[in-house]
């Protein structure tokens with residue numbers, strides 16, 4: 001199987017939040033790990049978020065020998081848009097694109113829903129949990145205000161309150177990617193999550209997206225079930241390691 005090329009960059013988003021020089025690396029292999037270490041040294045990186053596919057066992061062993069700590073495992077799912085779940089047309093709650101003025105409500109909902117969420121940031125005892133909670137709130141807020149052609153924020157309102165949002169994007173032509181989904185704890189398990197499927201599908205079609213991907217923490221069973229109900233299938237899996245250089 002063809003390997004995706006190494007991606008490595010300084011993360012201004014994380015640096016601003018944690019006040020620590022941070023880099024992100026993806027598609028790490030045994031062969032390119034030296035390049036990752038050189039990049040971190042040359043750029044005085046203190047904190048590295050390092051990802052590799054789970055089949056790269058030699059890279060995993062090298063990282064472990066070098067003090068990289070495992071933080072989470074991401075299961076990636078994919079589905080051809082044409083095969084996605086067809087909403088039955090009943091019991092579907094009203095969903096529409098976010099409107100100007102709703103950004104703060106979306107941010108507050110993200111903060112509430114992702115408080116203490118066990119993502120890779122929260123799993124790292126060196127990172128302030130309050131600041132970790134804020135990551136998802138910032139991502140959701142920025143998706144609302146940036147209002148890019150290549151992404152969409154859908155919201156679901158019940159009794160005038162936003163109870164859920166779903167953010168999707170198309171990072172390259174024909175390809176879709178799930179960014180963030182959140183249903184208020186008080187509104188979960190009532191079908192709100194499924195109500196986003198048809199609008200998402202319609203948006204993907206309007207953008208010419210034919211296949212879409214979503215990555216979920218392996219411990220997040222409700223989210224994986226929600227993807228499986230929509231006909232997503234397993235695609236691959238990814239380890240997230242953190243390496244501290246100080």
Ligand SMILES: CC(C)(COP(=O)(O)OP(=O)(O)OC[C@H]1O[C@@H](n2cnc3c(N)ncnc32)[C@H](O)[C@@H]1OP(=O)(O)O)[C@@H](O)C(=O)NCCC(=O)NCCS
Nearest residue numbers: 180181182183188189190191192193194222223225226229
């Ligand atoms: C995951 C999440 C989006 C699901 O939304 P939801 O509105 O509760 O889901 P729905 O009511 O539409 O349920 C859809 C399916 O998901 C499954 N599901 C939802 N919540 C579940 C739970 N707590 N446990 C087990 N299965 C669950 C069910 O199988 C359901 O299928 P069914 O109708 O056959 O029973 C919601 O729980 C959430 O926001 N969680 C916190 C944030 C998060 O983890 N986001 C995803 C990462 S980006």
